[in-house]
Amino acid sequence: MNLNTDFKEKFESRHIAPDGTGTAEMLAIIGVNSLDELIQQTVPEQIRLKSPMNLPAPKSEFEYINDLKQTASKNKVFKSFIGKGYYDTITPPVIQRNIFENPGWYTQYTPYQAEVSQGRLQALLNFQTMVADLTGMEIANASLLDEGTAAAEAMFMQYGLRKNPQANIFFVSENLFPQTIDVLKTRSKPFGIELLIGNHETIELNDMIFGAIVQYPAGNGCIYDYTNFATELHERNIKLTVVADIMSLAILTPPGEWGADVVVGSTQRFGVPMGFGGPHAAYFATKEVYKRNIPGRIIGVTVDNTGNYALRMALQTREQHIRRDKASSNICTAQALLAIMAGMYAVYHGPTGIKNIAVRIHSLTTLLAASLEKLDYKQLNTSFFDTIRFDLGQLSTSIHAEAINNESNFSYNGTEATISIDETTSLEDVKMIVKFFAKVKGKHLNDANPDLLKKEIVSAIPSALQRSSSYLTHPIFNSHHAEHEMLRYIKSLEAKDLSLCHSMIPLGSCTMKLNATTEMLPVTWAEFSKIHPFAPTDQVGGYMQVISELNEWLCAITGFAEMSLQPNSGAQGEYSGLMVIRAYHAGRNESHRNIVLIPASAHGTNPASASMAGSKVVVIKCDANGNIDVEDLNAKAIQYKENLCALMVTYPSTHGVFEEAIIEICSIIHQNGGQVYMDGANMNAQVGLTSPATIGADVCHLNLHKTFCIPHGGGGPGVGPIGVAKHLVPYLPGHSVVNINNEHSISAVSSAPWGSASILLISHAYIAMMGPEGLTNATKYAILNANYVKSRLENHYPVLYSGSQGRCAHEMILDCRAFKHDGVEVTDIAKRLMDYGFHAPTVSFPVAGTLMVEPTESEPKHELDRFCDAMIAIRTEVDEVMNGDDKHDNILKNAPHTASVVTADVWEKAYSRNKAAFPLHYVAEHKFWPAVGRVNDTQGDRTLICSCPPIEAYAEFTV
Known part of the structure; x- marks a missing residue:
């Protein structure tokens, strides 16, 4: 035994899957002697780097986590009362552990292949139903990036719908959150849209205004009744967008009931941590008449090829790929994982639970307002949901200091302080605030005892704006409140989805590589997850260090001078x-x-x-x-x-x-x-x-x-x-x-x-644990794996393009267009792959009738071989169709095959059940069953259903 105290396990060997034996075997199949020889044949000499990237030496996983804990400690987790669209929240542990921290949910791809995506499609349909119910609108999408960009999408939708082509003014309430106004300024500029920022109560409307946007409750916390304003807008054919706090809508009259055309906002406070600004799922809801104008993704209800209930992305699933420069939006990524969490938050709490949370928030806000008024502080909002304002005058500096001493952050504007209450606020928090407000005036907590005032407080919401309509009435939101039920529901949906937990996802251009557990762990640490994006700079040293280092490293990798994150x-x-x-x-x-x-x-x-x-x-x-x-x-x-x-x-x-x-x-x-x-x-x-x-x-x-x-x-x-x-x-x-x-x-x-x-x-x-050599090797192995797949498949499927020496980069295009003459579409191959336990590669992009395959460096040789074996077997099945099988009733056209179809009493196919379900020996060892058969997109688009159907309707989906 040779003793070695310097050994350190390399994360690189965990991330890059091929081992020495596998690498040698792949190089032999490709026909090169070394990995470096392959790179020389692939990457043009004139663009190759002459020296290694200037990055720190790699850390082990253990070292990185320990070092990051020290960095995290530089963030001060104060109690946040800042508000402005970001609120502390309680993520139900059953959701945090089984969705947020679960690779069965976070490693899935966008649900373009609906048959192996039914779980998250249902979860997103729940989200759409939740949003439509709470906003009082008829239709909602499956999430957008954040509140500001959702508001910008609403502005553009209204701009595209305007009747007067000369109209170019968009009225913006001065009480929108400032970050939303900022994004609107950016997005309006290229189109010459003029933002008219002002007071909705005094604005003089004219024919050049095509749309308007207000906040509900307003950015200053006040609740305005916009009913008359909405009526005036509609009389002039001006459409109204409302940016609404989704939690408030549990007890406020929803905008859909008083005249909104579009309602947008963030669902962050439905169980999604603040995380210093994101990621959070925005929502976009509108009227049914605008269903073909709504930006982003919509989940719709349809049937599969046996007539059973099925879901898929509807309408302009990838509008920007079809309409290109004529598209109304460039949206490609939404916030599906966060939307799923928010939707599950509503499933877990149900209508009663959501209302109780909202009422408690409002009650504590009202109690705090009453207590501080008892101390002779003037509260500026006559009506409010969760936010109150005080002009502190000469006391502002003292209040600010006392808040910091009590590890609390308010929002300040000159001498004015704003306090926003959230789900995590307790009665003890209210007493703490009252106590130091009293101290500044030389008084005591007993001078405004919140315990005594609790019996006297009344709602600060005008009676005309108190919600009376029901919401979240679907059984999905009323059946899973016990944790056992919730856990089983989450797992039942997870089981319907193929993720990286099951097999390689070989999507070209999408790089579905390892998302290592160590990389994911810190995201839910309180030192990172509970920080408000507008927290004082001296409280976010940990984040500033991470952002600065990442900026520096990405610059070293790209050769650029600076990054914007x-x-x-x-x-x-x-x-x-x-x-x-x-x-x-x-x-x-x-x-x-x-x-x-x-x-x-x-x-x-x-x-x-x-x-x-x-x-x-x-x-x-x-x-x-x-x-x-x-x-x-x-x-x-x-x-x-x-x-x-x-x-x-x-x-x-x-x-x-x-x-x-x-x-x-x-x-x-x-x-x-x-x-x-x-x-x-x-x-x-x-x-x-x-x-x-x-x-x-x-x-x-x-x-x-x-x-x-x-x-x-x-x-x-x-x-x-x-x-x-x-x-x-x-x-x-x-x-x-x-x-x-x-x-x-x-x-x-x-x-x-x-x-x-x-x-x-x-x-x-990832960068810290890989280091410069590890990152470079990751690239080399991505190229190796791609060229190995190319070498194995190019005698079965033409590879459409390659470099001057016959090599591809990290991905390749398999040409399936020749099969169309005999009735085999590229979609048939994609669906048949599901029977082999694989998600399809990228279909018909960038060339129609092709498959674009990218294996990444994180897949070992045996997984690449499983995929190649499946593709070669499918090529044989294509030949069978080309050589005489029924062109309309064959193993490819009928794919994927569900468990219920394969085990049905009647089987009248020309091929065997075994061939349908277990086409290769390895499939039986770990069979992934698609939840539904081939989805009928046409029927779904003809009869667009974008919220959960009533339970009685489910019987209609079975023939």
Whole structure:
């Protein structure tokens, strides 16, 4: 035995799955002698990094967690009474443990393949039903990024619906939260929408106003009756958006009952931690008539091929991929995981429980107001739900000091203090506040004894605005209040969904890699989860350290000068990068530059984001090898030279190839006055080998929920920070509440200054534990795994594109178009894969009739072989159809096969039950049964049902 005190286990070996034997076997199949030889054949020499990334040495998992605990201790977890859209909340432990901390929920992909996504589809349908019920609206979507961006989406929907094409004014109540106004300023600017900020009670309406937005309760805490205002708006054909606190709607008359056209807000206080700003699920509810205008995802009810109840994403599931620059939104990632938590919070508490929580919040607020008024403090809100205001005058400094001494944070504006009560506030908290308010005046708690005042308080909600209508009446919200019932319900839904717990999810462009447990652990620590995004800077030292380090590391990886961590999705990162470029051109007196060149192969959010940023899209051709047609690019760059704003380019390309002309491409754009925006969706093939700055990009967004290990969460959360070259740093997004502004910062792109701050911890952990060598090896193994899959499958399915030496990057496109002639669609292959226990690769993107496969570095050889064996077996089944099987009734058209179908008394198929359910030997060892058969999208869109049907209706879904 050789003794060794220096041994330290490497996290790299946990993250990168292939071992030495597997690596050697794969290299042999590919036909190269070493991993480095493969990289030399894949990544062009001229763009390769000449030296390692300047990053700290890797930490072990044990070391990282211990060090992060020290960092976390620099955050001071004070009691937050700040409010302004963010509130402390109680996450029911059964939800925290079994959803928030459960890889069976957070490693799922967006539910595009409905048959293996029925659990989270039901959970999101619950969310939609909850939102529609509480807002009093007819239809709701399956969540948006945050309250500010939801308000912006409402503004754009109203702008698109306006009757007067000249109307360009949007009235904004001065009592909206300032961060929401900030986002509205950003989103309105490219379209020339004028924000008219003022008082809804005194505004003079005119025909140039197309829409209006108010807050309920208002940002100052007051409850206004907007009924007459809504009537006046509608008389002039002006639509009204209401930003509503969803908890208050349990006891306030819902906006849908007094004239709202759209209701938006955040569901954060339904059991989702503050997390220094996110991630949180916003909601968007509207009228049935606008169902085809609503942004984002909608879950709808339909049937499967046996007539049974089934769910799927409805209507414009991926509108930006279909309509591209004509899309009304670039939304690609929502906040599914957080929406599911909020919906489950309503399931757990039910209507009675939610009302009790809301009543208690209001009661404690009323008690506090009465107690402080007893001490001769003047309360400024005549009506309120959870927020009261005081003008403290000369006492403001003393009150502020006493609040800090008692580890409490209020919101301050000059001499005015605002106090917001939440679900976690106790009677003892109220007494604590009353006590130090009394102390400042030289009085005692007994001078305003809350225990005695409890019997005297009355509601501060006007009787006309007290809710009388019912909500959450569906049995789902009235059946699972005992924890056993709740646990079983959550698990029953989880069992219907395929996640990374079951098998590889080989989605091209989506990078479904390991989300390590150690990376996830800190997200729920109180030192990170219970911090308000507007907490004083001297209380958030831990967060500032993590954000600073992550900023520095991402700059080292990308080669850029600075990052903005504010964008909270990849598509929002695209938009933010383009807005920064737009501001840069304006700063050089070149605001006329509005042409964005985009390759035909680009991700659909690229043209949609460009359109949202006020640009005109010009499409660049691709050549026969799938690369950018440099000649066409050069011609169009010269043609539009005077107005060229930017090129949007994905690298490696959307076709999974390192284009060798990339430096020339970037140079052409710069020579003609434009900037280069690089889409970072495929960054998992770059890290440590090349970088956006090396190829010549000026700005790039990174999908932290892809390359940097934040889980996809069933369709969100995501994080899409942007990195920029030095000349663009002054224009990075700022914020109106927390001063993070640079010299020429654009206004905010999301509600919180650092976006979804709590999950930045995941990427921070990944980089810290991998180190520069580990990150580089991850990229190499992602390329190895992809080329191994390519080598095994290319004799069965044509691989559409490859590099000059026959290699793909980290993903490849399998061409299935030739099968269509014999009646086999690419969708049939995708559905049949479910019978083998796999989620389908990316279907028909970027080329219709194809499958785009990305295995990632986190999958071992034996898992890659399972997938390849399945694809080869399906190819044999395709041949059977092509050589004589019934073109309409065969094993592919009938896939996937559910347990109830396979075990039915009657079986009249031309193939065996065993072949349907257990096509390869390994399937029987761990069978994942799709919950429903092939989903009928057409019927669902014809009869759109987007909330939970009454229990009696379920019988209608069975034939």
